[in-house]
Amino acid sequence: MEQKTIQIAGSITVDELSKALGLSVTELIGTLFKNGIVATINQRLDFETASIIIDELGLKNVKLEKKNTSTKTSDYRRELSDKATVRPPVVAVMGHVDHGKTTLLDTLLHKKTVEKEAGGITQHISAYQLKHNDRLITFLDTPGHEAFAAIRQHGAMLTDIVVIVVAADDGVKPQTVEAINFAKSANAKIIVAINKIDREGADIQRTMADLSQHGLQPEEWGGDIVMVPISAKQNQNLDKLLDMILLTADIEELKADIDIPAEGLVIESHMEVGKGSVVNLLVTGGELKTGEFVVAGSTYGKVRTMLDWKGKPKGKATPSTPVTITGFKDLPNFGDRFIEAKDEKTARKMALLNAQAAADESADANVTSSDLLRMMNVADNTKTFNVIVKGDVLGSVTSVVDSLRLIDTKGEITLNIVSTGVGDINENDVYMAADENTIIYGFNISVPINISKMAARDGVKIRTFRVIYELLDDAKHEMENLLDAEIVEEDKGELKVLGVFRTEKTSIIAGGEVLKGDVKPTYLARVIRDKKYLGEAEVTSVQKEKMDVDNLVAGETGGLALSTKSKIELQIGDRLQFFTREAKKRTL
Ligand code: GDP
Numbered sequence: 359m360e361q362k363t364i365q366i367a368g369s370i371t372v373d374e375l376s377k378a379l380g381l382s383v384t385e386l387i388g389t390l391f392k393n394g395i396v397a398t399i400n401q402r403l404d405f406e407t408a409s410i411i412i413d414e415l416g417l418k419n420v421k422l423e424k425k426n427t428s429t430k431t432s433d434y435r436r437e438l439s440d441k442a443t444v445r446p447p448v449v450a451v452m453g454h455v456d457h458g459k460t461t462l463l464d465t466l467l468h469k470k471t472v473e474k475e476a477g478g479i480t481q482h483i484s485a486y487q488l489k490h491n492d493r494l495i496t497f498l499d500t501p502g503h504e505a506f507a508a509i510r511q512h513g514a515m516l517t518d519i520v521v522i523v524v525a526a527d528d529g530v531k532p533q534t535v536e537a538i539n540f541a542k543s544a545n546a547k548i549i550v551a552i553n554k555i556d557r558e559g560a561d562i563q564r565t566m567a568d569l570s571q572h573g574l575q576p577e578e579w580g581g582d583i584v585m586v587p588i589s590a591k592q593n594q595n596l597d598k599l600l601d602m603i604l605l606t607a608d609i610e611e612l613k614a615d616i617d618i619p620a621e622g623l624v625i626e627s628h629m630e631v632g633k634g635s636v637v638n639l640l641v642t643g644g645e646l647k648t649g650e651f652v653v654a655g656s657t658y659g660k661v662r663t664m665l666d667w668k669g670k671p672k673g674k675a676t677p678s679t680p681v682t683i684t685g686f687k688d689l690p691n692f693g694d695r696f697i698e699a700k701d702e703k704t705a706r707k708m709a710l711l712n713a714q715a716a717a718d719e720s721a722d723a724n725v726t727s728s729d730l731l732r733m734m735n736v737a738d739n740t741k742t743f744n745v746i747v748k749g750d751v752l753g754s755v756t757s758v759v760d761s762l763r764l765i766d767t768k769g770e771i772t773l774n775i776v777s778t779g780v781g782d783i784n785e786n787d788v789y790m791a792a793d794e795n796t797i798i799y800g801f802n803i804s805v806p807i808n809i810s811k812m813a814a815r816d817g818v819k820i821r822t823f824r825v826i827y828e829l830l831d832d833a834k835h836e837m838e839n840l841l842d843a844e845i846v847e848e849d850k851g852e853l854k855v856l857g858v859f860r861t862e863k864t865s866i867i868a869g870g871e872v873l874k875g876d877v878k879p880t881y882l883a884r885v886i887r888d889k890k891y892l893g894e895a896e897v898t899s900v901q902k903e904k905m906d907v908d909n910l911v912a913g914e915t916g917g918l919a920l921s922t923k924s925k926i927e928l929q930i931g932d933r934l935q936f937f938t939r940e941a942k943k944r945t946l
Contacts, residue, residue, distance in 0.1 A: 363421045369402035379412070379420065389414055438613055445614040445677040446487070446494035447607035448516055448640070450546070452537035453523035458553040462523060462590035463499055466600075485625060485640055485680030486667050490600040495607075496640070496678045498625070516623055516640060517546045519606055521599070522574075526552050526560035526587070529568040538572060547606050549584045550574060551599055556589040614677035619698040620644035624654050625680065627689045628751035629780055635659070635686040639675075639696055646681065647674045650698050651705040654690035656713030658705035661685050689780060692753045741840040743771050744796035745833070746787050747778045754801045754826075755780060761830055767946060771837050783809050783820060792816040797836060799829055834946055843941035850936040851875020853883075856915065861928045866895060866920040868928055875936065877918065878909040883934040885926050893924025897936070 364370070364378045376386040383399055389411055390397045397403070403411070405422065412420050451459045467486055486497045498517060520541035524534055541548045552565050566576045566585060575581020584602050588595040626638035637654075639646070646652070648661045662685035666672045675681045690696065699705035745762065749755035755778050762773055776796050777787070783798055783805050791798050791813075798813070800822035805813075813820045823829035857869040877883075879899050885892040900907055901917040910916045918934075 361419050361421065363423055364408075365423045366405050366408060369404050370408055371399070372397050372401050372403065373399045375403060375408055375411075379415075379417065381415075386411070439615050441617065442613035442615045445612055446496050446679075447518045447603060447610070447612050448496045448498060448678050449519045449521055449603055450498045450517040451521045451523060451551075452533075452540065454525070454528070454531035454533040454537075457523045457525040457528065457531070457534070458590045459523050462521075462551065462553065462588070462596075463497060465590050465593050466497070466596060485638065487680065490597070490604060493604055494678070495600065495603055496680060498640075516625070516642070517541075517544055518610060518612055519549060519603055520544070520546045521549050521551050521603070523551045523553050523590075524565055524569065525554045525557075526562055526565045527554055527557045529565055530572050535572060538574065547610060548574065549586065549599070549602055549606060550576075551590075552585055552587045553590050555587045556592050556594065562587050612678075614643050616643075616645055616676065618644045619700075620646035620650065620652070620675075621695065621697045622646070624690045624692055624694040624696055626692065626751060626753050627686075627780075629689065633684050635689050636682060636684055637686050637690060638680060638682050640680050641675045641677055643677055644698060645674050645676050646683075646698065651700070651702055652683075652686070652696050653699050653705050653708040653712070654686065654696035655694040656709050657686050657688040657690050658699065658702075658709040659686035660702070689752050692756050741771050742774050743767075743833075743837050743840060744774045744776050744791075746776050746791055746796055746798045747801070748783050748787065748798065748803060749780060749801035750803050752780050758799065758801050758826060758829060761826060762833055765830065765834055765837065765946065767837060771840055782806060785809065785812065788813050788816060788818050788820075791818040797821060797833075799823070799833070801826070801829060838943065838945055841944045841946070844944045845939060846942050847937050847939045849875070850881055850938060851877050851912065852936065853877055853910075853918070853934045855928060855930055855932040855934065858928050858930060859917075861926070863925055864921055864923065866922060866926070866928050867917065868920070869915065869917045870934070871915045872910050872912050873933075874912050876909045876911040877934075877936050880938075881936040882939055883920060883936050885922075885924070885928065886933040886935060887929065887931070892932075893922060893926045895920040895922035895924065895926065895934075 362378075364375070370378075372386055372390070373383060376383045379386070387397055387399070390403075390407075392414075409422050412422060451462055453459050463486065466488055486499065487494050488497070489495075520537065522534060522537045522541065524530060538548070550569060552562055554560055555562060566579070569583070569585070570576065570579065570581065574583045574585075576583055576585045578585075584606070586595060586599045586602055588599055590596070620641060621643045622639050622641040624637060625640050628636055630636045635657075646661065646664070648664050650661050652659060652661060661683050663683065664672050664675065665682045666675075667680050667682070669682075672679075672681060697708075699708055747755055747758050747762070749758060759775055759778055762775075765773070767773065776790060779787075782803055783800050787798050788809060790796065797819045798821070800820065802824055803822060805820055805822060810820060812818075821829070821832055823832070852873045852875060853870045854873055855868050855870045858866075859869065860867040877897060877900055879897050881897045883895045883897060885895060897918055898921050899919045900910055901919075902910060902914065903916075907916070
């Protein structure tokens with residue numbers, strides 16, 4: 359048999375893979391479906407999924423190979439020239455909720471933000487810098503809740519060093535593991551801060567043992583992970599932690615080129631009245647100056663103002679520096695790369711090209727899983743859940759949308775994001791929602807009174823939230839309401855027909871002996887003759903010795919009145935199997 363090698367650069371679409379394998383798309387999708395993956399024709403499969411599917415298809419002559427192309431991570435960890443100079447490390451603080459990430463950053467930066475957050479969760483990624491031993495360290499404040507996985511992933515990609523905060527009285531928890539995985543996938547160095555050592559119940563040794571169970575071997579036990587016991591709240595040992603960050607940075611020889619066009623990543627963006635787009639950038643190479651032209655995704659602009667993270671004007675930003683700029687014509691997306699363009703014309707052209715590329719991509723992605731199910735001739739019971747998502751900043755809109763997409767709808771509900779946007783809910787959103795039977799979700803924004811009146815008039819549901827998982831719970835609940843109810847039947851008893859007093863088209867009166875269980879009015883009955891099912895009837899009354907009774911139980915004989923639509927002519931010797939039928943609301 360001819361040996362075939364398929365190279366996969368990161369991922370491959372279902373369409374590409376089916377062509378490469380010489381299979382029909384339908385067959386491939388069918389196999390994916392059998393493995394619990396509802397895929398669309400343009401869905402990208404990662405290397406592992408593709409391997410599993412090829413194995414599943416029994417294609418022994420096909421070999422998959424990982425093609426090495428630059429990933430997003432290495433995109434901005436570019437090849438350095440000899441002239442590259444030392445830059446500050448970019449550090450992300452991650453860990454399980456409540457283990458003390460915010461407190462750590464607060465104590466380090468001597469500022470209080472803990473109380474300000476809704477639900478105690480850091481909602482937006484932002485960046486700070488501090489000086490230690492006369493050297494700068496850049497901190498990314500990555501969001502805390504797992505719902506922000508998408509954002510955190512971007513954060514991790516920028517990151518040189520991940521400080522994983524683990525509470526010494528709580529140990530390794532799901533988000534600790536998630537943080538470890540992120541750090542690994544981002545090729546970042548890990549430093550563990552074992553926090554809350556001031557607490558009773560803090561057990562550093564046990565926490566270290568816990569961590570080593572999860573693949574992080576402490577240096578003092580001969581491993582390669584620096585672990586620093588700290589108290590973020592009482593400012594204990596934080597200098598040591600910062601020393602370790604700088605030491606790690608030195609070992610990693612973190613450098614960047616300065617004499618290249620400025621480049622970096624968009625880490626936050628929102629609109630402000632009077633200022634237009636306000637965009638937080640992290641410079642990763644070159645020097646960004648006011649007056650220069652920049653492109654990010656499909657938008658561009660001239661850097662009008664540039665502020666450092668404390669809000670002080672800054673004329674130029676060097677690598678690893680977070681800055682806030684104004685001047686972009688539109689809001690770039692969180693996670694977009696930005697680069698400097700030599701003039702306005704070039705900037706506009708680059709933005710246009712990016713926009714076209716994005717449009718091509720989304721045109722491809724328009725085949726939904728329900729379209730495909732239809733193609734596969736599988737009964738299509740999928741329902742569509744329409745939403746409009748509005749939020750205060752682009753980062754939160756992105757996370758809400760990403761998190762909504764992560765809700766497991768068991769393939770029965772298609773999420774349709776009708777539109778998204780930054781800013782208050784407006785008339786247009788309500789019009790759009792009314793047409794489409796759509797729910798409008800607002801995150802960290804309020805609803806102007808005229809808009810809520812308008813929505814009430816048009817029967818449009820608007821829901822606003824400040825905590826993402828409350829929003830997700832609501833969405834899940836709404837999706838559950840769309841699911842068809844589950845029909846649950848429960849067997850109750852059986853009766854042998856001993857006499858038939860009347861058997862007409864729709865009503866039956868008969869007598870018999872209850873063989874097992876019981877019989878009550880409202881029970882349903884399957885009529886069985888010689889093991890064959892004849893039809894269904896409903897018990898309307900039960901009698902014993904000519905008196906109406908609540909029920910008859912096993913061993914008793916009595917009479918029954920039944921109503922039926924099955925046109926059954928009941929005979930002596932027939933069996934009635936009693937059962938109840940309930941429509942149960944389903945959950946996701
Ligand atoms: P985050 O969710 O990881 O950002 O956690 P927070 O920083 O909000 O901290 C959660 C709770 O733990 C807060 O009540 C903090 O005051 C408390 N906390 C954080 N660090 C310490 C610490 O070192 N010692 C003690 N005793 N409490 C801490």
